[in-house]
Amino acid sequence: MLKFIRKWLKYFLFAALFSLFINILALTFPVYMLAIYDRVLSSYSMPTLMTITVAAIFALVVNAMLVFLRSRLLVMAGVDIDHTLASPVFAEMLKDSCSLQKSGYSAGLRDVNILRNYLGGNAIFALFDMPWVPIYLLFVFMVHPILGMISTGGVFLVFLLGITQELLTRKRLEKANSINAGAGNFTTLCLRNSESIGSMGMLEAAQDRWSTLNDEVIALQTRASNAAGFLQAISQSFRMGMQVIIYGVGAWLTLKNQCTAGVMIAASIIMGRALAPVDQAMATWKQTLEARSAYNRLKELMKKATPKQGMGLPDPTGKLDVEGVTLAVNGTYLLRNITFALAPGEVMGLIGPSAAGKTTLSRVLLGIWPSMGGKVRLDGADVYQWDQGHLGQFIGYLPQDVELFPGTVAQNIARLGDVDSDEVIKAAKKAGLHEMILHLPNGYDTMVGGVPGSMVLSGGQRQRVALARALYGSPRLVVLDEPNSNLDEAGERALMQTIALLKQEKVTTIIVTHKPSILISVDKVMVMQYGQVARFGTRQEVFQALAGQVPQAQPIQQPQPVVQQPHSAVQAQQPHQATLKPRQTDVQNPQSANSAAQGGDQIQPANSTITTTGANLNKRILN
Ligand SMILES: Nc1ncnc2c1ncn2[C@@H]1O[C@H](COP(=O)(O)OP(=O)(O)OP(=O)(O)O)[C@@H](O)[C@H]1O
Ligand SMILES: [Mg+2]
Known part of the structure; x- marks a missing residue:
């Protein structure tokens, strides 16, 4: 001004x-x-x-x-x-x-x-x-x-x-x-x-x-x-x-x-x-x-405009370190002391009930929202301080609510920038979308985004175009917020192939989901509840802890809906206890909250202890 x-x-x-x-x-x-x-x-x-x-x-x-x-x-x-x-x-x-x-x-x-x-x-x-x-x-x-x-x-x-x-x-x-x-x-x-x-x-x-x-x-x-x-x-x-x-x-x-x-x-x-x-x-x-x-x-x-200093950092490899991330709004904790780390190329499934804080955590991981306490580091550098224009090219984000921009499918995939056809097709292929786009009236040049005369894509199609947009370029950290919420079986299969490709390319990937079927392809799982980490570990560890049952890895081409496995299996399981503390509403000192829980299974016992069977907990967490 x-x-x-x-x-x-x-x-x-x-x-x-x-x-x-x-x-x-x-x-x-x-x-x-x-x-x-x-x-x-x-x-x-x-x-x-x-x-x-x-x-x-x-x-x-x-x-x-x-x-x-x-x-x-x-x-x-x-x-x-x-x-x-x-x-x-x-x-x-x-x-x-x-x-x-x-x-x-x-x-x-x-x-x-x-x-x-x-x-x-x-x-x-x-x-x-x-x-x-x-x-x-x-x-x-x-x-x-x-x-x-x-x-x-x-x-x-x-x-x-x-x-x-x-x-x-x-x-x-x-x-x-x-x-x-x-x-x-x-x-x-x-x-x-x-x-x-x-x-x-x-x-x-x-x-x-x-x-x-x-x-x-x-x-x-x-x-x-x-x-x-x-x-x-x-x-x-x-x-x-x-x-x-x-x-x-x-x-x-x-x-x-x-x-x-x-x-x-x-x-x-x-x-x-x-x-x-x-x-x-x-x-x-x-x-x-x-x-x-x-x-x-x-x-x-x-x-409010505070120009972020472009730190002139080297291109990241995708090493993610989350150190005691805490976030509160108007005295209510949305996130409390979230601590975990992912190596480049690791895929993490982020699960938990509605309002657990999964989307909130995704936003903090991508530097959209600041962390009140703790830091999110990508290759050691604080993502919130990173110049967004520079960081953006290494980030792939599929938000929970997808809307496309007025323009062609290619322009949407190319993030509204200059369309590099090879890169656009590469991203579409990675997202398993190339064939579907070729069947659109004008292929990659089909207009979408609600402008007069544009093609109206279905919810699942929009989600997949947005997935291709997230994969455009060379992202090193990809966060997919409920990427399969609108997908049919073929779409889910394609998504699993995409995840396998990301893993191959050593892209660190976080998948937020309510559908456990996709978790077959992940290395690590984090369960969130009340803005805290209820469990974090390898897929086997977390599922063993949750239900005493590790879902069998399926061939990518023919995934089985995993949801049935734990369900049928957990009938015979021993009762499993989990104690989770509801989110607190007084934020006196976010720093003190950091020391309250240290990641993984260290949620403090609370008055409102949830005692449930593995099956119930599984249902509770995944839905
Ligand atoms: N901008 C905001 N300001 C204040 N509170 C917010 C804001 N955005 C989200 N919240 C609160 O943060 C909590 C976690 O929301 P979030 O969207 O992260 O949940 P989620 O785990 O992604 O849920 P779902 O599975 O339904 O998508 C909710 O209680 C929500 O009300
Ligand atoms: Mg969400």
Whole structure:
């Protein structure tokens, strides 16, 4: 924001300089009038008339050029503002949106637009002309002190009306804008969930909720506009009244031989010039307030922008060390003292019940969310400190909720960058997707992502395209959050082949899943519960501990759903005890939490001990 202000200041100073000359030239007409009345008409001198007319025309031409240049300058400032601000604002909005405590501010680019239009528009001219008000008044004083006092009083009253308008409208307009932003977010959400709304008869309720917000906005805006309209009407009539007074008093002074008719008219014109910026500022007050709010919102957003230092690290091999990772939000632990390590090429299955913290841990592992205590290290370097642009090329992430971007399948796989066909096909083949893509109407060039005329892919197809995107390039750490939630049997088989390939290529892989069938292909398993590690070890160790049964490794081509094996087998198992402590809700000292549990099986016994059979526990953890 500082960079932007510095840049804008440069334009501002130039525009102010232009304004100086424009305002001096604005005196052309009153001076011309004065000369006509007092020089030409009294002396009947034709050459004088010719001279002052030529001088006036010249001044007007220069004035037109300066006004045009000032306007061009401000338009350029607007474009520059866009270049300086829009892109960083876009990036910050994305960062904010995936941050732990997002602000929900999604109107950043609209605010940049408001600011650009304001700084390049009419409203700003009023502000430039404002410093000239006292100078014009001084001119009127020089013409005649009484006329000067009347003009000063007039300007003061118009200014007072402006302040009253500000006081009456500001809060209402700010509130209206904030509710309007909420209504906009609600509309976007409704559009994204239109199927649920349509199928479950929620349309009326959604309409009602939107109408309530909209009615509130309209009511606030109406009240603000009514107040502004009333004050503007008063101000306009008052301005005309001021002209009447100036002419009346001017005529009276002329009759008393204290001034001439030329003086009277010139004073009236100069006073008009003095009132104009105040009047214009009032008329564009709403825009000024909007621009100010937009600026404040952007400032708040950009304040959070903490550029990460690109550490210039060598390309990682995929060695992952997670050291006592702890995360809490509003006094509630989401993650507590997670400690484990994976060697390059190791595949870990991450399982646990809903809300155990699997997705949360994935986000911390990828450097999306910070760890309050402890560190996630990739090849020894803290991932959160790593420059995301650099780290990103070594990361493959398949999020739990997949959405594709508007564009071709190839562009989606190529992560929106330049499409390297070989790499795209390689990634698609790795994800077992190549054949399916070839069967799409335009193959890799098929448009997807919900743009008009684009192909609508099924949930499973979308998930697999997103898997190919995760595998694009040379990721060293791949995190797949429920990659098989939408997959059919063939899809799961392909996924297992993908995992085998990743293992071959020594890519460290973490697979979050509720479906145990995929765990056949993993080396290690971590069971999470209440944001803690309930178990961690090799697949055999964890399954033995869970159910006393190790699922048999299956050939990749014909996987058997493992879920049936532990189920049938565990019927005969000895009861197994596991003690797990529910998440605590007081975060006094995250550091002390670190020492509470040290990874694997070291969860402390708790009051709410869960005692269950292996089968029950298995069910509990996997579902
Ligand atoms: N942005 C957030 N702010 C606060 N709490 C959050 C946030 N995101 C997730 N949580 C909380 O963190 C806990 C763990 O959520 P998470 O999404 O990690 O669970 P999960 O194990 O992935 O569950 P599932 O299997 O259902 O996907 C939940 O209690 C959730 O409410
Ligand atoms: Mg999840």
